Amino acid sequence: MTDFKIVVCMKVVPKPEEIRVDPETRRLERSQVRSEFNPPDMNALEMALRLKDLYNARVIILSMGPAFFEPYLRIGLAMGADEAFLLSDRRFAGADTLATTYTLAKGIEKLGHPDLIICGEESSDGATGQVPPGLAEWLGIPQITLVTDIEMDLEQRVVRGRREVRGGHEMLEVPTPAVISVKTASNEPRFMDYEIKDKAFKQTKIGVWSCEDIEADEGYIGVPGSPTIVTGFEQATIRERKREFLPGARDEVVRRLLESIQDYL
Amino acid sequence: MVASLYGVEDEQKAIWVFLEQMEGEVERVSLEILSKGRQLADEAGWSLVGLLLGHQVSDQAERMVAYGADEVWLAVHPLLEYFTVDAYAHVVEQAMLKGRPSVFLCGATPNGRDLAGRLAVRLRTGLNADCTDLRLNPENGMLTSEVTGFGGGVLALLESPHHRPQMSTVRPGVFPMGEEDPNREGHVHEMEFELAEGMIHTKLIQRVVGEGVDLTQTPVLVCGGRGIEGKFDMLQEFAHLMNGEVGATRPPVDEGHIERERQVGQTGVVCRPKVAFACGISGAFHFVVGIQDADIVVAINSDPNAPIFEYTDFCIVDDALQFVPALIEAIQMDRATAND
């Protein structure tokens, strides 16, 4: 095993199509909702596992969230990650991006010095890609976001990433350690490996860390560490449409359609 | 409790807009935010300041006054020619600590998000990402940001009452762009700042940027989904006839049938065309939010129970692979007759 170490930040999210807003209380109804790994984080894990295949890197999953995340982390282990840690403490709850990135950064510091921290592009429950740059800032290291592909130079200790920008792409190079975020759907996450699945589900221990374990400052985590407050939720309303079915044979429908849309062009 | 580097007591009643530029041209989303910023500033009696970083961009600064800025803070340096998050965060941080704006806005573009994400942590403040609407309370100076979550199905309203600046990134295309008014008066202020090569750890090795498409502005949007089986040439021909552009749902993008910048929806572009066509698209919420501002939606789907018809004005139950060619033919015939 080399001393090349990768931390993958993964989050469990409610399935978006099952979330509703209670019209009375204006709160999210999430009790009935099933969860899944944030889909973009599977792409992050896959990128790390490919580096493991190439360089025999050590891949560590890190997540902040409640105890029910644990079985999901085992899916990551069964895919080939070596270890998993869950930052779980009542006091972490209610964290916005600032508190989340602080807490994850403390967890990463506790894990020793990884060469790469790989995140997904964004979490599907609302936050939008602000964790990777925020993490990089707390750790004081560079970042390359939205990469579709990366290349390591272990000797020079640099990483090169192909990053998507409007109308094209760019190649950036930064020294390691660095934070990477992976463009969603840029690789095909592998399935669980049945040979290691049993071990991953029964034997491997998942480290669960509290505020004290990562030596976090209580003023920087959870609600006290979060400048942002949510003042309300609403169910998004999609505007009413005519929903007029155009009848007739194909040629008639074509005619009707061309007439109907004429006024709007 | 975590405190921001400067607080409500020492804020300036000003809205700052980061003016993102590429190759010396200010991005459209920055102009959209400027015009929304102008409206909010007028309502509250505040000033609107544009922040422009680059190398040869001085000519753009005056233009930003015409687009609504009372002041433009200009930072010029060869190391700012191309965006690197290290250099830009460094200079913007210095500007903010000097200007202490109450509100700081920037586009939710790849570079805008990179910059805002780092700055919010550096300044220890809140960041509302990818907003679809903004309100500023003239009484107490509170910025309320509307964001969408969970695939677009839920709206949340966010505030940062005790931290400054109140930061938000704004989704391209949600605010209309204002008119340029050459008679507007304003002031361009050239900034002094520190920046040296040693502060920058990001090396730009290569950049390949083509024309790029801007789906947010097209009058006609022709979208294809999995149901059209990769036949985007057919949609292209149709779009061309209608003076429009082609968009897509995520599956054909993931499968490589079409460029990612043509993806419409929650993780793609939000468009406001006059007419949007949805061909072979089931109607997932993730997609529908991308065309909800269209004046008219036409959907062609072989399944009469497809959810897309809930969000459609003119519903056509047919095989898109046959209907679209028939439509193309009819239009061509009409035009040929008209030209006779």
Ligand SMILES: Cc1cc2nc3c(=O)[nH]c(=O)nc-3n(C[C@H](O)[C@H](O)[C@H](O)COP(=O)(O)OP(=O)(O)OC[C@H]3O[C@@H](n4cnc5c(N)ncnc54)[C@H](O)[C@@H]3O)c2cc1C
């Ligand atoms: C976090 C996240 C973000 C996402 N963001 C986006 C986004 O930004 N944009 C987006 O589009 N999706 C997004 N998605 C995916 C989205 O949930 C749907 O999976 C996707 O929109 C479905 O695409 P589709 O309608 O083309 O395919 P399908 O759902 O497979 O539908 C194909 C439709 O074509 C019809 N059809 C088949 N053959 C024909 C034919 N010959 N003629 C006519 N009709 C035919 C079928 O009846 C069916 O209704 C996202 C998903 C996630 C999890």
Ligand SMILES: Nc1ncnc2c1ncn2[C@@H]1O[C@H](COP(=O)(O)O)[C@@H](O)[C@H]1O
């Ligand atoms: N609670 C969390 N635990 C672990 N990783 C996270 C968490 N929240 C966000 N991330 C990572 O940051 C990425 C971007 O998330 P966000 O900035 O919330 O859109 C995700 O794809 C994850 O890789």
